Amino acid sequence: MTTQRTSGRAKRTAAAAAVVAALLTTAACGGGDDGGSKNGAAGFDAANNKVAQASEAKKGGTLRFGSVQDADSWDTTRGYYGFMWNFSRYYSRQLVTNKTEAGAAGAEITPDLATGVAKVTDDGKTYTYTLRDGVTWEDGKPITSKDVKYGIERVWAQDVLSGGPTYLKEVLDPKGEYKGPYKDKAKDHLGLKSIKTPDDKTIVFHLPQANSDFEEMLALTSGSPVRQDKDTKSKYGLHPFSSGPYKFASYSPGKDLKLVRNANWKASSDPVRKAYPDAITIKFFSNANDLDQRLINGDLDIDLAQTGMSPQGRTVALKKHKGNLDNPVSGYVRYAVFPQSVKPFDNEHCRKAVIYGADHVSLQTARGGPVAGGDIGTNMLPPSVPGAEGQKYDPYGIAGANKSGNVAKAKEELKACGKPKGFSTTIAVRNNKPVEVATAQSMQAALKKIGVNVQIDQYDGAQTPGIIGSPSNVKKKGYGIIIMGWGPDFPSVQGYGLPLWNSKYILESGNNNYALIKDKKIDGLFTDYVKTLDDAGKTKIATEINHKVMEGAYYLPFTFEKFLNWRSDRVANIYTSNGYSGMYDFVNLGLKSSK
Amino acid sequence: MLAYLIRRLFAAAVMLVVIVMVVFGIFFLVPKWAGVDVATSFVGKQADPAAVEAIREKLGLSDPIFQQVWEFFKGIFVGRTYAAGGDVTHCAAPCFGYSFRSEQAIWPVLTDRFPVTLSLALGAAVLWLVFGVAAGVLSALKRGTLWDRTAMVVALGGVSLPIYFTGLLSLAIFSYGLGLIDAQYVPLEDSFSGWFGGMILPWITLAFLYAAMYARITRATMLEILGEDYIRTARAKGLKEQTVIGKHAMRSTMTPILTMLGMDLGALIGGAILTETTFSLPGLGQAVLNAIKNQDLPVILGVTLITSVAVLIANLLVDILYAVIDPRVRLS
Numbered sequence: 061m062t063t064q065r066t067s068g069r070a071k072r073t074a075a076a077a078a079v080v081a082a083l084l085t086t087a088a089c090g091g092g093d094d095g096g097s098k099n100g101a102a103g104f105d106a107a108n109n110k111v112a113q114a115s116e117a118k119k120g121g122t123l124r125f126g127s128v129q130d131a132d133s134w135d136t137t138r139g140y141y142g143f144m145w146n147f148s149r150y151y152s153r154q155l156v157t158n159k160t161e162a163g164a165a166g167a168e169i170t171p172d173l174a175t176g177v178a179k180v181t182d183d184g185k186t187y188t189y190t191l192r193d194g195v196t197w198e199d200g201k202p203i204t205s206k207d208v209k210y211g212i213e214r215v216w217a218q219d220v221l222s223g224g225p226t227y228l229k230e231v232l233d234p235k236g237e238y239k240g241p242y243k244d245k246a247k248d249h250l251g252l253k254s255i256k257t258p259d260d261k262t263i264v265f266h267l268p269q270a271n272s273d274f275e276e277m278l279a280l281t282s283g284s285p286v287r288q289d290k291d292t293k294s295k296y297g298l299h300p301f302s303s304g305p306y307k308f309a310s311y312s313p314g315k316d317l318k319l320v321r322n323a324n325w326k327a328s329s330d331p332v333r334k335a336y337p338d339a340i341t342i343k344f345f346s347n348a349n350d351l352d353q354r355l356i357n358g359d360l361d362i363d364l365a366q367t368g369m370s371p372q373g374r375t376v377a378l379k380k381h382k383g384n385l386d387n388p389v390s391g392y393v394r395y396a397v398f399p400q401s402v403k404p405f406d407n408e409h410c411r412k413a414v415i416y417g418a419d420h421v422s423l424q425t426a427r428g429g430p431v432a433g434g435d436i437g438t439n440m441l442p443p444s445v446p447g448a449e450g451q452k453y454d455p456y457g458i459a460g461a462n463k464s465g466n467v468a469k470a471k472e473e474l475k476a477c478g479k480p481k482g483f484s485t486t487i488a489v490r491n492n493k494p495v496e497v498a499t500a501q502s503m504q505a506a507l508k509k510i511g512v513n514v515q516i517d518q519y520d521g522a523q524t525p526g527i528i529g530s531p532s533n534v535k536k537k538g539y540g541i542i543i544m545g546w547g548p549d550f551p552s553v554q555g556y557g558l559p560l561w562n563s564k565y566i567l568e569s570g571n572n573n574y575a576l577i578k579d580k581k582i583d584g585l586f587t588d589y590v591k592t593l594d595d596a597g598k599t600k601i602a603t604e605i606n607h608k609v610m611e612g613a614y615y616l617p618f619t620f621e622k623f624l625n626w627r628s629d630r631v632a633n634i635y636t637s638n639g640y641s642g643m644y645d646f647v648n649l650g651l652k653s654s655k
Numbered sequence: 656m657l658a659y660l661i662r663r664l665f666a667a668a669v670m671l672v673v674i675v676m677v678v679f680g681i682f683f684l685v686p687k688w689a690g691v692d693v694a695t696s697f698v699g700k701q702a703d704p705a706a707v708e709a710i711r712e713k714l715g716l717s718d719p720i721f722q723q724v725w726e727f728f729k730g731i732f733v734g735r736t737y738a739a740g741g742d743v744t745h746c747a748a749p750c751f752g753y754s755f756r757s758e759q760a761i762w763p764v765l766t767d768r769f770p771v772t773l774s775l776a777l778g779a780a781v782l783w784l785v786f787g788v789a790a791g792v793l794s795a796l797k798r799g800t801l802w803d804r805t806a807m808v809v810a811l812g813g814v815s816l817p818i819y820f821t822g823l824l825s826l827a828i829f830s831y832g833l834g835l836i837d838a839q840y841v842p843l844e845d846s847f848s849g850w851f852g853g854m855i856l857p858w859i860t861l862a863f864l865y866a867a868m869y870a871r872i873t874r875a876t877m878l879e880i881l882g883e884d885y886i887r888t889a890r891a892k893g894l895k896e897q898t899v900i901g902k903h904a905m906r907s908t909m910t911p912i913l914t915m916l917g918m919d920l921g922a923l924i925g926g927a928i929l930t931e932t933t934f935s936l937p938g939l940g941q942a943v944l945n946a947i948k949n950q951d952l953p954v955i956l957g958v959t960l961i962t963s964v965a966v967l968i969a970n971l972l973v974d975i976l977y978a979v980i981d982p983r984v985r986l987s
Contacts, residue, residue: 492948
């Protein structure tokens with residue numbers, strides 16, 4: 061076991077970055093503006109949960125994205141990055157999709173290819189949709205129900221198309237009987253029995269068991285249609301065949317991507333997409349600071365990744381261009397989790413001692429403070445998920461009077477767990493996430509006050525699924541505390557917490573239930589949740605699940621994460637959406653001028 | 656000479672095999688010894704066992720390391736076919752591997768990014784050779800003067816300041832601050848002026864570091880050579896100072912400079928990672944950095960091989976150039 065210390069080189073790098081940041085602050089041009097104006101910036105937080113400058117959007121022009129990260133894949137079956145799901149609506153459509161509305165309404169479902177939301181029958185086990193007239197592929201051929209079925213069947217081909225969400229596979233074929241379209245012996249490769257396509261316009265889903273979030277799963281990008289004759293299998297992500305208003309013109313992985321108008325898309329067939337710009341470009345950068353400066357200088361419009369500006373860029377932007385910033389809640393909760401396989405974290409009181417002993421203000425500061433880091437997290441359900449209570453639910457007084465640590469209570473818990481003098485343990489933290497390393501250091505300092513000695517193990521972040529995702533490895537290495545973060549795939553307790561808290565999701569490799577929670581009550585609540593069809597009932601169960609998780613003291617939440625995102629003066633009709641974890645909803649962004 | 660070349664090429668080939676095996680070992684064997692399943696890092700958030708198994712099959716992770724190395728080398732000459740789960744991908748020769756992250760053969764990625772890195776390395780080399788060697792020679796000739804001291808202080812600064820500092824500083828001042836230079840990479844085929852404008856700051860930044868080193872080496876070597884007997888003889892013969900310096904002293908001074916140039920150019924062609932990252936240049940350095948972040952072994956292997964080949968070729972050329980510059984080498 062090794063503990064990595066901050067090297068001299070890292071310190072020099074940090075010092076150099078600080079000097080350069082100071083220079084950049086002075087070098088940046090332009091005056092500060094946090095108020096709104098018609099042609100300039102809309103104002104600070106003007107697009108946070110509300111629509112800014114909607115009437116200014118004109119048809120035409122090129123919308124310019126920049127990013128330090130390419131998508132995991134642009135294949136609708138394989139992509140899992142949040143920004144990929146958001147961006148993919150430019151070139152892919154689903155039966156239903158998220159509403160193009162600001163804030164919480166953006167997480168609601170609205171018909172897309174389908175004429176309406178599902179006709180649900182058979183106690184929530186049958187979903188029927190009818191396709192709209194005039195929906196077409198980029199070559200003008202009609203999109204049929206069979207194309208939708210084939211696109212969904214591709215999720216089963218995990219041996220070829222790995223990486224994307226597999227919810228549809230688990231819900232439609234829990235026994236794993238179907239082997240995917242590439243191994244399908246049927247002539248039309250449409251052998252999945254739980255989806256029927258009686259005609260080209262109708263598609264019927266027969267779920268073996270009801271799942272009340274099924275439409276949310278269909279609204280994911282993995283529910284997109286794919287045409288068989290255009291399926292290039294593992295290479296589909298290099299040039300997906302468009303069903304949306306834009307199509308791929310060019311793509312060079314890690315360098316750039318350009319979308320142009322799909323001439324065969326008909327606005328009359330699409331109630332969701334406005335398709336304002338003529339073209340959409342992405343340029344990929346390797347230097348986050350360079351990207352931020354390009355945004356500030358007006359060379360680019362939006363950061364594709366939507367994970368907040370770099371510390372240097374943030375400093376300049378807050379000082380000089382506050383009116384171009386929004387500070388939404390991201391939907392992520394950042395936390396420490398306690399694997400019960402590592403002693404003494406099998407004891408609830410030892411876990412509680414760590415929760416009480418931590419300095420929650422210091423943890424928030426390590427995450428970037430209240431603006432760039434987020435509000436102090438008091439429980440495990442993100443504020444954007446129905447059933448969440450935000451800071452109102454604070455069972456350990458994390459954001460209360462003792463938010464800098466409750467040493468007395470922590471010592472009480474240590475006595476109760478049989479370790480009155482404290483104990484030693486190891487924190488596992490990704491070495492490629494400096495902010496997470498800072499939180500580990502904060503915990504190390506705070507826990508020392510209660511006699512808990514912590515060693516920090518910075519592991520290779522690129523190997524996360526194989527290192528902390530392997531319970532046997534976690535036990536072997538003695539990782540009593542793991543630092544992580546999680547966001548919802550879709551805003552529900554199932555879309556967020558199922559892989560984290562349900563005992564069925566404890567895996568030998570690629571495990572996300574790091575705490576190894578095996579609580580029959582929690583499992584039972586998830587079972588109840590998927591059978592409950594009314595929203596009020598679902599919300600109540602979500603709240604209950606969160607309470608059960610917190611009562612078990614498996615987690616120490618750090619923050620309800622917030623980002624500080626940039627929008628250029630050129631952009632209009634801009635708003636953040638809970639459907640995409642507080643990102644700007646890309647699909648209906650417009651420009652104020654067509655030039 | 657031919658025998659010498661053959662010997663050198665054979666040694667280079669052995670060296671390449673060793674390098675590939677070491678890289679394979681670092682990325683596949685070390686995690687295995689640490690109990691980490693590499694295949695899981697290639698699948699997404701919901702690690703499906705079928706996906707993990709398919710990755711193992713595609714990458715040949717279950718095969719012995721020697722077989723993996725053999726398959727890799729075979730692919731360079733005859734191409735390679737990757738098959739798993741009904742998906743067949745053929746990578747035509749020269750196949751330097753296939754990235755399952757970006758679903759691209761490595762060779763086109765390397766050839767696409769190579770011109771960016773080459774133009775960065777060559778442009779910077781011209782600058783550092785001209786300015787570094789000239790400054791070094793002048794300092795040696797004007798030893799102890801204000802010029803000498805100033806040049807050596809600047810050189811010391813150049814050697815001490817890392818590229819991520821000078822690069823960001825030059826961007827902050829000339830691009831973001833004064834707006835004099837755009838500093839965004841534009842391919843040469845799109846626009847010469849755009850390309851030149853995008854490359855000038857990276858050239859200067861990179862050349863500043865190297866010019867400083869070359870100036871110090873040139874000065875030290877020149878001073879040593881100026882004290883040699885044959886220089887005194889040349890002067891005693893009544894040769895012009897220009898001839899003494901230009902013809903006799905410079906020839907000897909250039910020998911260590913060329914050695915350095917061979918190594919430096921070779922290494923830079925493999926990717927000036929810091930410079931390319933700072934200026935977001937889409938060259939090999941940026942590709943390898945992204946590959947390291949994403950554990951994209953085939954890209955890392957490809958760039959490593961290119962770097963090794965470039966270093967070996969550059970050194971070979973330098974050895975040949977020795978004979979041109981220094982007749983004593985030819986005699987031996």
